Amino acid sequence: MKRTAPVLKNETYDVDITDLTYQGMGVAKIDDFPIFIEDALPTENVTMKVIKVKKNFAFGKVIKINQKSADRVELVDKAYTQTGIAPLQHLKYDAQLEFKRHQIEEDFNKLKIDVQVDPTIGMDKPYEYRNKAQIPVRLINGKLQTGFYRKHSHDLVPIEDFYIQDPEIDKAIVVVRDILRKYRIKPYDERVNGGVIRNVMVRRGHYSHEMMIVLITRTEKLPSNKEIVTDITKALPEVKSIVQNVNPKKTNALMGKENKVLAGQSTIEDTLLGLKFEISANSFYQVNPVQTEKLYDLATKKADLTADDTVIDAYCGIGTISLSMARVAKKVYGVEIVPEAVEDAKKNAKINDIDNVEFVAGYAEDQMAKWQEDGLKPDVIVVDPPRKGLDGTLIESVVKMQPKRVVYVSCNPATLARDVKLFNEQGYQVNQPIQPVDQFPQTVHIESITVLTR
Numbered sequence: 001m002k003r004t005a006p007v008l009k010n011e012t013y014d015v016d017i018t019d020l021t022y023q024g025m026g027v028a029k030i031d032d033f034p035i036f037i038e039d040a041l042p043t044e045n046v047t048m049k050v051i052k053v054k055k056n057f058a059f060g061k062v063i064k065i066n067q068k069s070a071d072r073v074e075l076v077d078k079a080y081t082q083t084g085i086a087p088l089q090h091l092k093y094d095a096q097l098e099f100k101r102h103q104i105e106e107d108f109n110k111l112k113i114d115v116q117v118d119p120t121i122g123m124d125k126p127y128e129y130r131n132k133a134q135i136p137v138r139l140i141n142g143k144l145q146t147g148f149y150r151k152h153s154h155d156l157v158p159i160e161d162f163y164i165q166d167p168e169i170d171k172a173i174v175v176v177r178d179i180l181r182k183y184r185i186k187p188y189d190e191r192v193n194g195g196v197i198r199n200v201m202v203r204r205g206h207y208s209h210e211m212m213i214v215l216i217t218r219t220e221k222l223p224s225n226k227e228i229v230t231d232i233t234k235a236l237p238e239v240k241s242i243v244q245n246v247n248p249k250k251t252n253a254l255m256g257k258e259n260k261v262l263a264g265q266s267t268i269e270d271t272l273l274g275l276k277f278e279i280s281a282n283s284f285y286q287v288n289p290v291q292t293e294k295l296y297d298l299a300t301k302k303a304d305l306t307a308d309d310t311v312i313d314a315y316c317g318i319g320t321i322s323l324s325m326a327r328v329a330k331k332v333y334g335v336e337i338v339p340e341a342v343e344d345a346k347k348n349a350k351i352n353d354i355d356n357v358e359f360v361a362g363y364a365e366d367q368m369a370k371w372q373e374d375g376l377k378p379d380v381i382v383v384d385p386p387r388k389g390l391d392g393t394l395i396e397s398v399v400k401m402q403p404k405r406v407v408y409v410s411c412n413p414a415t416l417a418r419d420v421k422l423f424n425e426q427g428y429q430v431n432q433p434i435q436p437v438d439q440f441p442q443t444v445h446i447e448s449i450t451v452l453t454r
C-alpha cells in the first residue's frame with residue numbers, strides 16, 4: 001500500500017527530538033515518519049517547519065526551540081552550520097565526543113558485531129585546529145569572494161574567520177583574496193566552466209610555521225603571476241612554497257594533475273612525534289596535527305611491536321605512520337597510490353635517517369596481493385584507508401599473510417564495521433575496545449583505531 005506522508009510542506013509542527021543522525025541532524029517522528037531537522041538536539045522540543053517531503057522521510061527547519069537540551073551551547077556563527085564547516089557547533093564538546101563514541105557502537109550494532117568502544121580522546125582547544133584550507137573563489141555581486149559553499153549547493157557564503165582553521169591560514173586567505181582582487185583575476189564560473197581562479201589551498205606546518213599556497217586555476221595561464229607571487233611573498237613571510245595547480249575540467253575534484261612551482265620549493269616541512277616530514281601539494285597529510293600525534297602514538301602502541309617485527313603500512317601517504325613504526329620495528333613496507341606522496345615518503349625516510357623502510361607507489365589492493373604471492377610475512381599490518389574503507393580482495397590478501405595483528409585506522413565507522421565483519425568471517429577478531437580519537441572537532445567526522453587479532 002502506498003504510504004502518504006503525515007506532514008505537509010511549509011506546515012509547522014511541535015515535535016520532540018529523539019535522536020541525532022550520523023550527519024548531526026535531530027530526528028523527530030510523526031506517526032513513525034522520520035523528520036530530519038538541522039540544529040535540533042535529542043531531548044529538545046522544537047517548533048519546526050517542514051521544508052522538504054520525500055517518500056519515506058522529510059526535512060524540517062527549527063522555527064523555535066521550546067525546550068532546550070542541557071547539551072546545547074550558543075552557536076558561534078550560524079554560517080558554520082549553514083555551510084557545514086561546524087555542523088556540531090550547537091553541541092557541548094563533551095557531548096560531541098560521546099556522540100562519536102556512540103556512533104561507532106551503532107554502526108557495529110547494525111551488523112550485529114559485539115564490540116566495546118572507549119571514550120573518545122578529545123582536544124583541550126577543539127577549534128582553530130586545521131592545518132589546511134581548501135577555499136573556493138567565486139564572483140558574488142561583481143566581487144571576487146572567498147568562503148564556503150552553503151550545504152548541498154555551490155552557493156558561496158563569504159567567510160573570513162573559518163573557526164576550525166589555524167587563524168594564520170584564515171589571515172593568509174584574506175591576503176591572497178585581496179591580491180587576486182588587485183590584479184583583477186577572474187573567479188571560476190562553474191556554469192560555463194569559465195574564469196581563471198577556482199580555489200586557494202593553504203597548508204601551514206603546526207610546528208614549523210612553514211606555509212604553502214596553492215592557486216588552483218582552470219587555465220594554464222595565470223595573468224600577472226609574477227606580481228601575484230611577489231605580493232604574496234612580501235605580505236606573508238611564512239610562505240615557503242607557492243604552487244599553481246591547473247584543473248581545466250568541469251569537475252568537483254579540487255586539484256588537477258599539473259603543478260607548477262611559482263616560487264620557493266615544491267614542499268613544506270612539518271614535524272610529527274619528533275620526525276620531520278616534507279609535504280607536497282597533492283599529498284595527504286592529517287589535518288589536525290595535535291590529535292594526529294595522539295593517533296599515531298596510540299596506533300604504534302597498539303601495534304605492540306618488537307625489534308624483530310616486520311610491518312606493512314597500507315595507504316601510507318607520505319610515510320607518517322611507517323616512519324613512526326620504523327623506529328621500533330625491524331622493517332616497514334608502505335604502499336600508496338599518489339606518486340608524489342611516495343616520493344615525499346622516500347625523502348622523509350632519508351631526512352630522518354631511517355633506512356629500514358621501503359615505499360611502493362601503486363594500488364594497495366594490487367601491492368598487498370603481490371607481497372602475499374612473493375611470500376612476505378608481516379607480523380603487523382596497518383591499514384589507514386580513505387572513507388570508502390577496504391576492498392574485499394585486500395582483506396583476503398591480509399588474511400592470507402596471517403599477521404599477528406591488524407591495526408585499522410579508520411575515518412568512517414560504517415565502512416570500518418563492514419570490513420571488521422569480513423575480517424571476523426576470516427578468523428580475525430576485535431578483542432580490545434575500539435579507540436576513537438577526535439580529529440575533527442565541531443564536525444561529524446569520526447576517526448578511530450581498531451585492533452584485530454587471529
Ligand SMILES: C[S@@+](CC[C@H](N)C(=O)[O-])C[C@H]1O[C@@H](n2cnc3c(N)ncnc32)[C@H](O)[C@@H]1O
Nearest residue numbers: 284315316317320336337338363364384385386
Ligand atoms: C586516510 S589517508 C592516510 C595516509 C597516512 N596513513 C597518514 O595518516 O597520513 C589514505 C591514503 O590512502 C591513499 N589511497 C587511496 N586509495 C588508495 C589505494 N587504492 N591504494 C593505495 N593508497 C590509496 C590516499 O592517497 C591517502 O594518502
